[in-house]
Amino acid sequence: MADYRMAERLTPYLRQLIAKGNTAIEMQYRQDVPMSQEPELFPELDPLGEDSRYSKGSGIVHKFGNRVLWKATFRCAAHCQFCTRYRQIGTPKGDLSKLDIETGLAYIAANPEIDDVILSGGDPLYVPQITSQIVLGLSKIDSVRVVRIGTRLPIHSPRTFQSVPIKKLLSLFSEIAKHKAMYALIQFNHPDELTKEVDVVLRELVQAGMVLLSQTVFLKGVNDSKDILAKLFCELFYRGVVPYYIYRCDYVHGLERFVCELNVERKIMTELTKTLSGIAVPTYVIDVAGRGKIPVPLEFWKPTALVSCVDFDGKKMLV
Numbered sequence: 001m002a003d004y005r006m007a008e009r010l011t012p013y014l015r016q017l018i019a020k021g022n023t024a025i026e027m028q029y030r031q032d033v034p035m036s037q038e039p040e041l042f043p044e045l046d047p048l049g050e051d052s053r054y055s056k057g058s059g060i061v062h063k064f065g066n067r068v069l070w071k072a073t074f075r076c077a078a079h080c081q082f083c084t085r086y087r088q089i090g091t092p093k094g095d096l097s098k099l100d101i102e103t104g105l106a107y108i109a110a111n112p113e114i115d116d117v118i119l120s121g122g123d124p125l126y127v128p129q130i131t132s133q134i135v136l137g138l139s140k141i142d143s144v145r146v147v148r149i150g151t152r153l154p155i156h157s158p159r160t161f162q163s164v165p166i167k168k169l170l171s172l173f174s175e176i177a178k179h180k181a182m183y184a185l186i187q188f189n190h191p192d193e194l195t196k197e198v199d200v201v202l203r204e205l206v207q208a209g210m211v212l213l214s215q216t217v218f219l220k221g222v223n224d225s226k227d228i229l230a231k232l233f234c235e236l237f238y239r240g241v242v243p244y245y246i247y248r249c250d251y252v253h254g255l256e257r258f259v260c261e262l263n264v265e266r267k268i269m270t271e272l273t274k275t276l277s278g279i280a281v282p283t284y285v286i287d288v289a290g291r292g293k294i295p296v297p298l299e300f301w302k303p304t305a306l307v308s309c310v311d312f313d314g315k316k317m318l319v
Ligand SMILES: *Cc1c(COP(=O)(O)O)cnc(C)c1O
Pocket: 061, 062, 063, 064, 067, 068, 069, 118, 293
């Protein structure tokens, strides 16, 4: 077993789904899913420079002027084997201390061009005490207008939403939602993740005043299919979740087995654009070592020989 696979971590809820034969879940979380024989193409563990180029300390990644990504923790209820940050997931070292939180809040307050804070990790809902301190602090900074919470906890452990710490956190969100926009960015990769228990959580998040968006990663063998993604995006749309982004899997060392063919992805997104309601079609983006999420041109435009594109700085990058 290559050492770049994350320690396997599953919740009882995910174990139950796998026991019932849910292979889409199994492929995302099991460590022993057979590996394709591809060479290791990608040399870097952190191709997007989160830990180096754009790190501002205390878990803050400030890459774009008006918005910051803030990692509350490196821990999650379960470990997705394709995680773009698997290099740091699972260790308690990423849990922000009180001092980290104060330092991060001071950085955000001192840079009033930051109007949008994206809590990420790890999973910020996995550490409700840390996250409540952060959002309480953010709620007092007038220049912050939007708080986004990136999470997979609804899929990993919908039952946790019945626990006291999460209930308290959601009631704090609903207070803050009276004066700032609160978005939940939930990662969904397969329609089988939308169980009845997850439906209940989605309704609770809406009741907490949050706007629900989804993010999806193209994963070979899991969702590189027009029918699977059509079902996923429609079912999200029916539940009031707006599909926001679908990402090409990042070119991280060790994740080669999950990366689909670019032209297969483009074809799928072209077909979905033709058939689904506009709200149900996410933007298909690629985030390769450049400075932003670059939308991939679909097949509506010719010629489409995709060998390179220009990133947000006008720098050419290969795909
Ligand atoms: C994705 C990302 C954001 C948010 O980008 P949006 O396109 O506004 O959703 C912000 N900061 C970093 C570092 C990111 O990777």
